[in-house]
Amino acid sequence: MTAPQSPRPTGGTNFLTYTLVGVTGLGILGFAYLLFGQQMLVAVTVCAMVGGVGCAHYWLWGRSLTAELQREQLERTDGASRTD
Numbered sequence: 001m002t003a004p005q006s007p008r009p010t011g012g013t014n015f016l017t018y019t020l021v022g023v024t025g026l027g028i029l030g031f032a033y034l035l036f037g038q039q040m041l042v043a044v045t046v047c048a049m050v051g052g053v054g055c056a057h058y059w060l061w062g063r064s065l066t067a068e069l070q071r072e073q074l075e076r077t078d079g080a081s082r083t084d
Contacts, residue, residue, distance in 0.1 A: 032040045 029044065
């Protein structure tokens with residue numbers, strides 16, 4: 001007999017997760033706005049700008065560094081297999 005196959009997860013679980021995170025995040029931001037007013041909006045804007053700079057840094061520098069590292073590792077493994 002063969003073992004029963006486990007059911008494959010569907011995309012609906014991801015949608016539910018993202019929806020719950022989004023609704024919770026909006027609720028937290030709304031509550032923070034009620035507590036702190038305009039200062040909270042300034043803080044969120046500053047955080048978004050720092051995150052944007054971090055994303056740009058990754059896309060411009062981090063991805064090329066990762067690709068270069070993968071090329072070096074491939075050259076090492078090819079060199080090691082040739083010497084054997």
